[in-house]
Amino acid sequence: MACLSRHRPWLASSDMLHHRPLSAHHRPLHHDDADADAVCLPPLSSAYRIFPVYAMGAPDPTPAPQFDGPDPIWDAVRQEAKLEAEKEPILSSFLYASILAHDCLEQALVFVVANRLQNPTLLATQLMDIFSNVVMHDKLIQRSLRLDVQAFKDRDPACLSYCSAVLYMKGYHALQVHRIAHALWHQGRKVLALALQSRVSEVFGVDIHPAAKIGEGILLDHGTGVVIGETAIVGNRVSMLHGVTLGGTGKEIGDRHPKVGEGALIGASATILGNIRIGEGAMIAAGSLVLKDVPPHSIAAGIPAKVITGLQEHDPSLTMKHDATKDFFTHVANNFRDEMPNGAKNPDINGVNN
Secondary structure, X not given: OOOHHHOOOOOOOHHHOOOOEOOHHHOOOOOOOOOHHHOEOOOOOOOOOOOHHHHOOOOOOOOOOOOOOOOHHHHHHHXXXXXXXHHXXXXXXXXXXXXXXXXXXXXXXXXXXXXXXXXXXXXXXXXXXXHHHHHOOOHHHHHHHHHHHHHHHHHOOOOOOHHHHHHHOHHHHHHHHHHHHHHHHHOXXXXXXXXXXXXXXHHHOOEEOOOOEEOOXXXXXXXXOXXXXXXXXXXXXXXXXXXXXXXXXXXXXXXXXXXXXXXXEEOOOOEEXXXXXXXXXXXXXXXXXXXXXXXXXXEEEEOOEEEEEEOOOOOHHHHXXXXXXXXXXXHHHHHHHHHOOOOOOOEOOOOOEO
16 A cells, blocks of 8 residues: 655645645634635644644645655654664564554554454454545545644643654544544445444543544543534644533534634533634633633633633643633632622632631
């Protein structure tokens, strides 16, 4: 099987770093199918530190120049695997079979996730065939899996290397299998896509409906307990912690799930329900219940969540700063005190009763 990562006509020179139309599995926050294909990727944030080669794209339908481009992420993965094999000889066979025996990142990833998802009636060889047939012919998935692994390396302090993300991070694995299932869903192979969703939920504890639209450069930190519904849309460069739910509010049908803007940061165990919008660069505090739209570049916290204040960071998903300032707590405390019944006592932020 020829490895497409060594021949990437979809990569272009740096002067073409502008916009690229999105495929069905890369549609942005705008979700009107009538003109979704006309919407283009915005320029990447300057804070988004990636290997520049993976940000490059040419406007369709004009083809990008064809060349044998470098693949620095794959080179890094191989080098890290070699070093790990030297440090831990007991893992040398595993590292060889998973990484060093393959010609490109696509092949290695397919091998790893197929072996993690196999069971007695769904063989690894069958899964590898399914995954390869999609990944090796979908250039946008090839791009996204690299942007995703860069997101894990940049934003997750527990991710020590690119190699560790490819081999061990179940949030990364669940996300890439979703991309494959989403492609199968749009090919009309919905039963197979749903079977993959079920298996990923069983093995990784991540439940993403194959119809959900998820952008690129996504971090599912830990991943455990993440639930994303059928009509949800997640923009580029979003970071989610464990236990996040993008769900519906009942038994209604149709467009019923949240739309998360680019660069948003969603804290652990946050629950966002209904066809509402989380604005670009917004931050949802851990444990919040969000039932209404959240403006761009703002913080929402509480049960039910309220908009607390604005954010200075353009993309909080990149800085991953979940902690709040003293001004934040002062604002919350004052609001809470103002809402208390007359005569009620409430400790201030320093623990002194007012």
